Amino acid sequence: MGNIPYKIILSEDEIPKYWYNMKAVMKEKPDPFLHPGTLKPCTADDLKPVFCSDLVDQELNQTDEHIEIPEEVRGFYKMYRPSPLVRAYCLEKALGTPAEIYYKFEGTNTSGSHKLNSAAAQVYYAKKQGLTSLTTETGAGQWGTALSMACAYYNIPLTVYMVKISSEQKPYRKAVIETYGGKVIPSPSTTTEIGKKILAENPGTGGSLGCAISEAIEVALKTDNCRYVLGSVLDHVLLHQSVIGIETKVACEKYDINPDIIIGCVGGGSNFGGLIAPFMGDKIKGKNNIRFIGVEPASCPSLTRGKYAYDFGDTGKTTPLMRMYTLGSGFMPSPNHAGGLRYHGASAVVSKLYHDGYFEACSVEQSKVFEAATLFARCEGTLPAPESSHAIRTAIDEALKCKESGEKKTILFGLTGTGYFDMSAYMSYNSGTMTDYIPTDEDLEKGFSTIPNISL
Amino acid sequence: MGNIPYKIILSEDEIPKYWYNMKAVMKEKPDPFLHPGTLKPCTADDLKPVFCSDLVDQELNQTDEHIEIPEEVRGFYKMYRPSPLVRAYCLEKALGTPAEIYYKFEGTNTSGSHKLNSAAAQVYYAKKQGLTSLTTETGAGQWGTALSMACAYYNIPLTVYMVKISSEQKPYRKAVIETYGGKVIPSPSTTTEIGKKILAENPGTGGSLGCAISEAIEVALKTDNCRYVLGSVLDHVLLHQSVIGIETKVACEKYDINPDIIIGCVGGGSNFGGLIAPFMGDKIKGKNNIRFIGVEPASCPSLTRGKYAYDFGDTGKTTPLMRMYTLGSGFMPSPNHAGGLRYHGASAVVSKLYHDGYFEACSVEQSKVFEAATLFARCEGTLPAPESSHAIRTAIDEALKCKESGEKKTILFGLTGTGYFDMSAYMSYNSGTMTDYIPTDEDLEKGFSTIPNISL
Numbered sequence: 001m002g003n004i005p006y007k008i009i010l011s012e013d014e015i016p017k018y019w020y021n022m023k024a025v026m027k028e029k030p031d032p033f034l035h036p037g038t039l040k041p042c043t044a045d046d047l048k049p050v051f052c053s054d055l056v057d058q059e060l061n062q063t064d065e066h067i068e069i070p071e072e073v074r075g076f077y078k079m080y081r082p083s084p085l086v087r088a089y090c091l092e093k094a095l096g097t098p099a100e101i102y103y104k105f106e107g108t109n110t111s112g113s114h115k116l117n118s119a120a121a122q123v124y125y126a127k128k129q130g131l132t133s134l135t136t137e138t139g140a141g142q143w144g145t146a147l148s149m150a151c152a153y154y155n156i157p158l159t160v161y162m163v164k165i166s167s168e169q170k171p172y173r174k175a176v177i178e179t180y181g182g183k184v185i186p187s188p189s190t191t192t193e194i195g196k197k198i199l200a201e202n203p204g205t206g207g208s209l210g211c212a213i214s215e216a217i218e219v220a221l222k223t224d225n226c227r228y229v230l231g232s233v234l235d236h237v238l239l240h241q242s243v244i245g246i247e248t249k250v251a252c253e254k255y256d257i258n259p260d261i262i263i264g265c266v267g268g269g270s271n272f273g274g275l276i277a278p279f280m281g282d283k284i285k286g287k288n289n290i291r292f293i294g295v296e297p298a299s300c301p302s303l304t305r306g307k308y309a310y311d312f313g314d315t316g317k318t319t320p321l322m323r324m325y326t327l328g329s330g331f332m333p334s335p336n337h338a339g340g341l342r343y344h345g346a347s348a349v350v351s352k353l354y355h356d357g358y359f360e361a362c363s364v365e366q367s368k369v370f371e372a373a374t375l376f377a378r379c380e381g382t383l384p385a386p387e388s389s390h391a392i393r394t395a396i397d398e399a400l401k402c403k404e405s406g407e408k409k410t411i412l413f414g415l416t417g418t419g420y421f422d423m424s425a426y427m428s429y430n431s432g433t434m435t436d437y438i439p440t441d442e443d444l445e446k447g448f449s450t451i452p453n454i455s456l
Numbered sequence: 457m458g459n460i461p462y463k464i465i466l467s468e469d470e471i472p473k474y475w476y477n478m479k480a481v482m483k484e485k486p487d488p489f490l491h492p493g494t495l496k497p498c499t500a501d502d503l504k505p506v507f508c509s510d511l512v513d514q515e516l517n518q519t520d521e522h523i524e525i526p527e528e529v530r531g532f533y534k535m536y537r538p539s540p541l542v543r544a545y546c547l548e549k550a551l552g553t554p555a556e557i558y559y560k561f562e563g564t565n566t567s568g569s570h571k572l573n574s575a576a577a578q579v580y581y582a583k584k585q586g587l588t589s590l591t592t593e594t595g596a597g598q599w600g601t602a603l604s605m606a607c608a609y610y611n612i613p614l615t616v617y618m619v620k621i622s623s624e625q626k627p628y629r630k631a632v633i634e635t636y637g638g639k640v641i642p643s644p645s646t647t648t649e650i651g652k653k654i655l656a657e658n659p660g661t662g663g664s665l666g667c668a669i670s671e672a673i674e675v676a677l678k679t680d681n682c683r684y685v686l687g688s689v690l691d692h693v694l695l696h697q698s699v700i701g702i703e704t705k706v707a708c709e710k711y712d713i714n715p716d717i718i719i720g721c722v723g724g725g726s727n728f729g730g731l732i733a734p735f736m737g738d739k740i741k742g743k744n745n746i747r748f749i750g751v752e753p754a755s756c757p758s759l760t761r762g763k764y765a766y767d768f769g770d771t772g773k774t775t776p777l778m779r780m781y782t783l784g785s786g787f788m789p790s791p792n793h794a795g796g797l798r799y800h801g802a803s804a805v806v807s808k809l810y811h812d813g814y815f816e817a818c819s820v821e822q823s824k825v826f827e828a829a830t831l832f833a834r835c836e837g838t839l840p841a842p843e844s845s846h847a848i849r850t851a852i853d854e855a856l857k858c859k860e861s862g863e864k865k866t867i868l869f870g871l872t873g874t875g876y877f878d879m880s881a882y883m884s885y886n887s888g889t890m891t892d893y894i895p896t897d898e899d900l901e902k903g904f905s906t907i908p909n910i911s912l
Contacts, residue, residue: 176879
């Protein structure tokens with residue numbers, strides 16, 4: 001099996017000392033956030049009542065390619081990083097492909113996903129600022145889990161607005177958050193004005209990320225010394241997640257692995273943005289010609305079927321306006337099991353890169369995703385999260401194309417997490433009762449009608 | 457923080473090439489298994505209709521201190537081993553103890569526990585023998601998960617008799633086994649004669665490991681080319697689990713760590729036996745004076761309150777008789793959440809070592825265990841399995857003694873797995889409704905009355 005081990009694990013000394021800021025090298029920068037009241041570009045002062053100050057500075061930083069990781073955060077990272085870069089020898093064999101397949105596996109920590117990379121950083125900055133509580137939202141529960149772990153470590157109280165349908169489908173995920181000391185409130189709830197309004201308009205709704213975000217922001221704004229923290233979409237989250245890509249690049253260089261294709265699932269975009277960051281930086285500089293593929297669910301296809309427009313990040317229309325690929329903040333995704341990908345928009349940086357042709361996107365149907373997930377589990381041992389399995393699906397499809405063409409490509413994908421808390425979805429797949437859902441053009445038009453009309 | 461990293465991870469080259477067989481160096485050997493019909497010592501021929509042939513040979517091997525790990529099994533181990541030896545810096549700090557605390561963490565594979573170490577070996581030998589199906593039992597579900605992973609890898613059909621109460625408390629654990637292709641039957645069931653008999657006698661029973669074992673053996677015996685595999689108790693399982701202890705010892709030597717105390721939880725005894733194996737070998741040879749502590753639940757106290765006697769391994773009284781610490785095969789443990797420790801007996805090797813004074817045992821109550829588990833989760837990030845948390849409880853207690861005495865001891869414990877599938881137990885603890893259960897002397901007498909009267 002050559003001299004590539006099954007798992008390439010760097011040493012703790014090789015944990016990156018700097019995050020990678022793609023915006024610094026992008027030829028055209030993403031359009032600025034707009035203040036929802038004035039429609040003028042947001043300033044740091046506009047954002048600091050909602051977000052931690054240091055995070056706002058990172059959010060707006062378009063000049064520094066490398067941003068130092070505080071020593072305390074590197075200390076936290078040492079508890080679970082570097083994460084392994086795994087050669088999928090068994091999957092390659094099962095597929096009979098000449099391709100080499102690698103995956104960067106972010107599920108070896110208890111939170112079970114990459115989300116901890118940004119949680120560790122965000123709570124550190126909150127503590128540094130002297131904040132006394134935080135609010136957030138969670139969909140599938142991975143971000144809530146990661147953040148509650150970080151808040152337990154730094155001893156800061158946390159309130160999590162959890163998408164109602166997820167809190168019902170995943171009571172044990174809720175219990176994990178509570179074990180780490182976080183307070184969980186199913187959203188929409190009656191604890192906020194926006195929650196009450198949404199409940200009045202859609203009494204039976206299972207909620208959405210967009211609506212949970214609105215509630216968490218409302219509480220942060222009306223509570224002293226409290227801020228809201230977000231687990232995806234924003235530029236500073238992508239920045240923190242670049243630790244994934246940097247480690248991957250170091251491991252590739254160490255073992256002379258040259259990826260032809262890099263694949264990641266895209267919800268808000270933080271995993272994908274983090275995985276590709278340093279590789280994309282090189283691509284922009286003309287140093288490589290890697291093919292990047294972002295994979296999204298056919299049920300919530302913001303990149304492949306959305307509009308590139310200014311839109312709100314939340315259902316309550318309280319966030320700044322971001323120019324991104326969006327299905328409209330009023331788009332209500334079907335109760336697809338890949339909760340972490342049920343978001344109407346995508347990161348502004350990822351959207352801009354997509355708009356400018358730096359990567360491809362594709363969408364895949366749920367049943368095909370679970371078919372790939374099950375094959376992967378049986379070959380590679382790891383039971384993948386539904387979100388991550390979107391990337392597995394596309395990696396397998398690319399490897400099968402290599403089998404047909406005889407090409408020996410190197411395919412690398414991000415395995416963002418484990419599926420321990422998604423067993424009801426696996427049960428549905430195992431029993432043959434899983435259905436696919438693809439929004440009709442009419443469904444999409446309904447969502448698009450909620451996009452504000454901002455002239456560019 | 458000195459030059460000990462958070463996680464000591466050996467390279468794949470350092471995965472042991474040999475398992476360690478404690479029996480070869482024990483001054484007095486464990487008493488032989490007895491055939492349940494003849495009461496004569498079991499021969500290989502007695503055991504081979506039930507177990508894989510190579511495993512029977514390992515079971516009876518009392519002479520070879522080192523037994524080679526087949527290259528194929530080392531290949532499987534590379535998918536998830538070496539496992540990390542973690543310095544619990546954050547827990548030490550939270551306790552304010554001068555002690556150094558380390559844990560060998562076996563939960564980084566999808567099965568979530570150490571059980572995979574023996575599953576990988578046992579299914580390899582089954583495949584080598586040309587078997588076409590396997591049966592087993594599972595309590596908490598960790599063994600069933602591990603075995604279904606290994607069976608998926610080697611492509612051998614598997615039927616799992618799962619303790620009924622566990623299959624009800626942990627539907628998602630059942631779903632994991634099914635995702636890996638295993639067939640799950642809640643035990644006692646109507647698919648076997650012994651299951652029907654137990655159901656007739658105890659219609660409402662939640663089952664037990666002992667009864668699930670009886671059913672799995674019955675099916676193995678009446679099915680062509682099928683064998684039964686067991687995840688604990690037996691000597692060959694301890695042998696495979698010695699990979700835990702060997703890696704730990706190599707890591708300790710590499711970093712000059714000298715444990716004063718080594719702690720493990722004891723159910724059937726495979727984790728504890730595997731963790732201590734090479735250290736105990738040295739102790740028997742007079743090369744160290746390590747204090748070993750086996751920790752069991754107060755609700756199922758086979759070492760601390762059981763009898764050292766010949767007894768059956770299963771409720772149906774079909775297994776060979778083993779001389780071990782036992783509560784009686786008829787002892788019905790309360791529905792304690794630490795399912796993996798709900799076994800009436802303990803490994804013959806572990807029992808003999810205990811009888812001869814080579815280690816200490818203690819028992820701890822469930823609520824104290826979850827208190828320790830929650831503290832550990834919040835400090836160290838990893839959410840521990842209830843079974844593993846018994847060892848955490850005792851490690852913390854020893855570290856607190858060091859705090860009082862000012863001694864800077866080195867405490868090492870086995871963290872056998874994660875608690876992702878035990879969230880209902882955590883929910884019970886979080887909500888304050890968890891109760892403790894300690895069997896009365898009368899309860900124990902009832903169990904003891906089922907121990908056969910074998911003169912020694």
